[in-house]
Amino acid sequence: MLIRLTPNENMPLHEQIAHAVRDGILNGSVADGERLPSAKALGESLGVSLHTVLRAYQALRDAGLIDLRRGRGAVVTALSEPSRAKATRILDEAVCHLNELGLPPETVLALFRSRLERAQIS
């Protein structure tokens, strides 16, 4: 996967990296189950610090796109396609209703996270 960084753009490096990898995963150019290069290796090849790559990887983990573990590296998470499609329909409808409330997206996201956790427990 090719990643090109634009040094002077206002988008931070870690975000540029995260977006590039995310796009690679979503458009299929990086296969499910594939192992991403180590943070050190990718950092060296991009001319950035290990920390910067790690920050990008950790964001992708928070987004559920990769499985990131010590000693193991970053592995692309496999998604179940039919369930994914159904989930998308349900979520799109909810988002449509939510948009009318005028709440800031971060708030909606925080609420969703809390409801999701709550459902997980019970």
Place this chain on the structure above:
Amino acid sequence: MLIRLTPNENMPLHEQIAHAVRDGILNGSVADGERLPSAKALGESLGVSLHTVLRAYQALRDAGLIDLRRGRGAVVTALSEPSRAKATRILDEAVCHLNELGLPPETVLALFRSRLERAQIS
């Protein structure tokens, strides 16, 4: 707000800080609109680095609990109660349907985030 750090617990310092502040916000001991101490000041009073506090603050921002901006500091986010209640109902129903799909919560969260962003653009 009193924060006590336990150095040897397996919970990272930034997470301990985030949880403490989050609890303070949710149980009302920190009022809406109140300004949290600067990362530098809190770091010095806790004996940790500015970065560690900033990381905690940024997590709270991602969770929608505070408004964190350059030059301004961290201000506790006030939530509009009626809209919040409606959003909670909508989300609970969606989560109920989503639970039947058996997708991992991180995947559901990632999907929700992507649908939310998509709705934001259009």
Place this chain on the structure above:
DNA sequence: ACCTATTTGTCCGTATGTATG
């Protein structure tokens, strides 16, 4: 069972940049 190399996790210090008041 042991050792070693790899890889991420956390934390610190420092430097520079940018937005706010």
Place this chain on the structure above:
DNA sequence: CCATACATACGGACAAATAGG
């Protein structure tokens, strides 16, 4: 202009988990 405060990025150090020999 200036002080404050967050944002990003780097490098270094050590810890902890994993994998392979």
